[in-house]
């Protein structure tokens with residue numbers, strides 16, 4: 001089978017997402033399966049070029065995985081003809097400048113979310129990439145989670161009747177870093193370094209809501225910095241200047257109301273780290289990362305409010321698990337394969353820079369709502 005090698009810059013590959021999800025679980029996993037097959041019988045063969053700031057760390061990753069192509073010089077690698085794709089998983093603040101450089105070098109671009117710090121910058125990047133004739137993509141991994149895929153299947157199959165509301169609970173306790181190390185990077189808790197849970201999670205909520213339920217028309221949001229002081233990777237205490245919890249209401253096209261709580265300051269009493277309950281006239285579902293349970297109208301029990309008596313029903317047992325009915329691959333890898341087919345074979349790919357800009361816009365308007373204490377309408381972004 002003819003291989004079609006394609007050079008891909010991975011900038012930020014020493015980070016959590018860059019290393020684990022994008023290099024190991026996506027590009028190297030694609031190589032292990034023999035590449036991405038195309039209809040013409042050829043296969044796309046990713047050739048990763050590791051880019052970062054630390055020679056030691058890059059060399060270490062390269063050696064661990066038998067790779068040889070790595071550099072700390074982004075400009076030099078952008079000038080190479082065998083490299084056609086630039087991928088960015090750096091800290092968010094470094095992204096815009098690097099993507100601009102990649103556009104000038106004529107590379108197709110795939111990036112982690114949020115794709116920029118402001119919607120104006122995101123739109124500007126979208127327009128510049130389009131004007132240069134480049135193909136773009138933004139990571140929207142949650143769409144490929146088994147739980148959300150099952151939810152989408154239920155929606156497409158008409159299970160819910162008319163969908164009324166969505167309630168989502170995302171979060172877990174992120175350690176403060178004093179007596180146990182924090183399990184997220186400290187920049188996430190500093191606004192001046194691009195941190196904050198709204199900037200981190202609202203881009204996800206935007207595409208999840210839009211693709212599953214309908215366009216977001218308005219947002220109302222309350223944010224908090226519940227833990228004002230944390231301890232960083234070097235053991236130094238620092239003031240947490242970014243929001244670590246966001247309580248949002250999203251009004252969707254068609255009258256659906258979505259309430260989503262996002263918090264790094266909650267202890268988990270759920271089956272999964274994120275869960276969405278969807279209630280419709282004909283049935284309801286609770287979807288997590290992997291699982292999805294349903295209750296149909298026909299089998300809905302009739303609880304009666306009586307605080308004088310102990311609960312007589314085991315409500316959780318009244319739901320039915322939705323079967324997998326298919327194999328679910330890693331979501332990051334599935335989206336990478338789609339982007340590679342888009343670049344090499346021109347196959348359609350819906351999650352471009354304009355889609356990414358809508359995610360940045362929702363985060364921006366969520367923060368505006370929180371700052372001003374008001375409901376904010378979400379205008380259409382104009383390409």
Ligand SMILES: NC(=O)c1ccc[n+]([C@@H]2O[C@H](COP(=O)([O-])OP(=O)(O)OC[C@H]3O[C@@H](n4cnc5c(N)ncnc54)[C@H](O)[C@@H]3O)[C@@H](O)[C@H]2O)c1
Pocket residue numbers: 011012013014015016017018052053089090091092094112113114139141185200
């Ligand atoms: N899709 C998702 O579910 C998901 C989840 C977490 C994070 N992310 C996004 O991925 C990106 C990276 O997040 P992460 O959790 O991997 O972060 P991380 O801190 O683990 O990695 C950051 C990377 O950026 C590099 N970097 C470049 N310039 C830097 C600078 N000036 N200061 C610090 N680091 C610098 C680091 O070397 C490192 O490779 C962020 O934009 C984040 O929003 C996405």
